[in-house]
Structure formats: structure tokens, C-alpha cells
Amino acid sequence: MEEVHLMKGNEALAEATIRTGVDAYFGYPITPQSEVLEYLMNEQPHLRTGMAVLQAESELAAINMVYGAAACGKKAITSSSGPGISLKAEAISYIAGAELPCLIVNVVRGGAGLGTIQPSQSDYFQAVKGGGHGDYKLIVLAPASVQEMADFVDLGFKLAFKYRTPAFILSDGVIGQMMEKVILPPQQERLTDAQVDELYGDWATLGKKKNKPRNVITSLALKPEIQEEHNHHLQRKYAEITKNETRFEKINCDDANYLIVAYGASARISQKAITLAKEKGLKVGILRPITLWPFPTEAIQEMAKQVKGILAVEMSAGQMVEDVRLAVNGKVPVEHYGRFGGMIHSPTEVCNAVFEKLVNC
């Protein structure tokens, strides 16, 4: 029988890192994700799997430690919230430029600035559109349950190593802090140094072998024609990821007349909202992006042929809604609804918004 645990999202993610055979976690405390580092320190993963855990002096240091470990072909992860992710942005750009696989987690709180420690979804632009400098993309996974907080650690690393690119979990304070049932992943062995050499020895810095060319990890190309070619290479990789890895979930979409597009906590809240709408005779479906980049553009385009209007529900002033509008391209009305700054919308508020913004307008 499977072991079912009752855990916080942050704790499930932390436990999953140990079970996924991660080699190193580097972090710095910030609410609402401090449980990740606390849980790991308490578990002493070096005794369980040999995994290294270190509280760094800053988020800057933590993400650069990830850079160093990832450049050695090891599985390295860091987690933070908005203010810390802003500090990590420089190194995230370096990591993308140098094509290093790693996992970065943002348990989002309300901003801007120091903002609030209450949950929000206002770091969508930062995660999906850049945050750091240059033409790069992150594979962005959006968990909507404690189960997905646990499962996306393995998925994130698999994608990161498959494409040699950083993966990002864009969670939020609701999913990070709430307790739910979770089935934890089975324990994977950490790769041995010999396995790392066999799998990643063609690029990772493991020490220059006598009969092999040496490996250099850098994001620098002073000659613009070389940088341009490198950027083309990245863009080809991003096109491949878009083709293969776009993930989403459809809920009650088959006969829906209206659609909610929502991820993370807002997708959970919207599930109750569409039940309320049904009681009032309105058929509303939900399209939940699981990957925010690549974005489920085609799936939304398909739905736009079927429904009369789309509501993007997110705890922000309207960020993901821009990508929904780009996908829909004016075919049907697309509106935004969301509380923000640390406030969480209720199912009733979301249901009312469907009527006010789409039906009775």
C-alpha cells in the first residue's frame, strides 16, 4: 500500500528533494518558504543520501552555489520567495546562458518591494518573461497541490537535464503553506561520481581527463557573431521544449460555454467557483496551465473556438492574462480577475466575476 502523508507543500517539496536523489540544496530563509530549509536541516539528508544542505549568506550566494554544483553535473536546487528571487535573477540568467540544469523554486508572496508575506501570484512576469537579463527562458512548472509540490521536483530535474536548461517551480504561499494528503515519491539513489561522468562528462567540469577535451562552463562570448549563434542555439532548444513539454489540465471543458484560465492556488479556488456557477446554470470549464512556459497557447486557442468568453484568474493585477490574450488574439473577450497584494479571492468572488465580466456585460 502507498504511504499517504499529511504535509505542508513546502515540506513535501523538501522531502521530495531528498527522495529524488538531489545532490545539494542551497538556500536562505524567507517567508513563506522557510520550511524547505528548516525541514532539510532537521532531516539531516547527508545521513540519508549524502545530499549536501547549506544555509548560504544570501540568495545571491545560494544561487551561485547552485551554479557551481550544477556545472559539475550534479542535481542542485534552491528555493526562495520574490525578494530573494530578484536577487537570484543575475545568476539565473548566467545559468540559462551557460546551459546548466538545475531547479529553482519560488513560493510567491505579495509585492512589490518587501510587500507582504501573504500568498500571491504576482511573480508570473518575472518567472515567465525573464527576470534576469538577455534572451532566455525557464521551464516554469506551476503546482496546484501539495502532491504536485512533491512530484514536480523529479519532473523539474528530468526536464532540466534532458534539455540542459534551468527549470523553475512557480508556486505560491497557499500551495507552500497548506497541508494536504500527499503520496511521496520513492527514494531514488543519488548518482555516483562515475555515473555523473558517464552521463554528463562531455560538458560538466569534473576535472580534465587525459584523453578527453576539457570542459569550460561560461556564458561569455565576446564576439557578437558567436553570441548570436549561441542565442540561435538556445532559441532552437526553446522551440523543441515548446513542442514537447507543454502541459495543462482541462476541467469540465467538454460542454463549457465559458472558460477560466488559472494556475496554482487560483486553479484550486476556481474549481469551487465553477461548481457555484453550475448551481446558477452556467457551464464554466477550467484550463489549468501546468507549464507556464511553455504556455498552453494552442489549447487555449482551441477553447476560444468553443466558449463565449475567457476569464484569467490570478492573484495579481493581471499578468498571465496577457499570454491568454495573445493566444486568443481577439476571437472572444478575455478578462482578468484577481485579488492581489496578499489577498486571496474566494470562490464566490471568482464566480461573481464570471457573471459580471463575461456574462452580464
Added chain:
Amino acid sequence: MEQSTISPEEIIKTGTVAFKPTKAMIDTNMSYCPGCGHGVAHRLVMEVVEEMGIIEDTIGIAPVGCSVLAYDFMDIDMQQAAHGRAPAVATGIKRVFPNKHVFTYQGDGDLAAIGTSETIHACNRGENIVIIFVNNGIYGMTGGQLAPTTLPNMKTSTSPYGRDVDMTGQPLKITEMVALLPGVAFVTRQAVHKPGLVRKTKKAIKKAFKIAEEKKGLAFIEIVSNCNSGWKMRPDASNIWLEENMLPFYPLGDIKG
């Protein structure tokens, strides 16, 4: 290669091998200005790595600064770090590969301005790494701006009337600062503008790699160097200026260990 055993007479005799370049350096033109100390410092680190037989187990970290392209000259596995973050990158490597030899190679702006926090904390944790800190008192790469180590009254492109210590503070003696930290096992200040000093610096680098290998803590080597372009001097004049101005402020010798 040790050169001290060869007499001047032998050197000028045809057929005598007076100098053999290390295999750990790539045989190519360097991007450094003629007269700059970076090239000698690179060679010394690589000679030590070759002589210790650790090429296969060494990972070097290039900074942001003139030596950003160190990996184009050092023939070992290397990583290029963001400006100032090399000690954090080194920490990440060392935590997943505790038995590899890891060194950072950093300038004064990289190590003692933007990267001060990473430097101090890697030192304080006693990471078993080697830090090679090339102090030329200026930002060479970006065209000669004020550095944390710029001497009082020294002219740079951002202190054109000389460093005003009332406005910008005194030069930061970060080497003396890190010597206070228990995690740091060996701290020394060396120079490479004269043959005798080059030999001493090499000995210090070897000692540093041994200390890190034995996991005794962090080994920190400052190399006081010139920047003839940034200082707007001929190479020979810059070396004299270094002797007369830098060394009284940054005295050579072991500080700890």
C-alpha cells in the same frame, strides 16, 4: 619550472633548457596588456597544478574582470562566475566534490567590492579552497576606474583628481580582514614583478593548494600586481610605481599560517 638552479652562464649556452612551459597552460597569445602581471600569476598557478599532478582533479573559477578569459589560457576544467560570486561558485563545487581541488582567481573589484560578502563568508566557513586575489588597485577590464584597493590620492578614471578618502573611504585591506577568520588557514601577500618574488609566490601557491588538499581550511593569496594600462604608465615605470607606492601600503609576506 624551477629556474634557480641554472647559472647565468648555462642559460646563454645553446642547448640548455632554461624554461619549459607548463603543459597546463594553453600555448596561445594572451589577451593581457604587455607588462601586466596576470600572465605570470596564471602560469604560476598552472605550474603548481601540473607539478602536484592534480590537473585531472582541479576545477578553476574565472571571475569577471581582465582574467574573465583565464579559461582560454589555463588548460583545465573551468567555470566562469558572475562578478564577485566566484567563492560561492567554488563552495557549490566543493560541497558536491569535497575531494576535488578548487580555486578562484579574482581581481580586487571582483573580490573586495561586489563580491565582499561571498569572499568573507566562504573564508568564514573555511571552505577548503584556494583564493588567488590579484590586487592591481584598479578596475582594469572596464578601463581603469576606482577600486576598493585604489591608494589614497591615486588617479583613476572615476577619481580623476585622486582618490579622496573622505569621500570614498580608505583602501580596503581585505587580506588582513580575512586573516582574522578562524576558517582561513593560510594568508599571504606576494608579488610577481621580479624573479625572486615570482619564485616566492609560486612556493606560496603550492603551500596553499596543499593546505586546501589537507582540508585545513581556506588558503588566501594576494598578489600585488600592476596595471600599466589603467595606471597610464609604461610597464617598467608601473613596476617601479608598484614598489614605491603599493608595497608600502600592502606589505609583502605571510600574514597567517
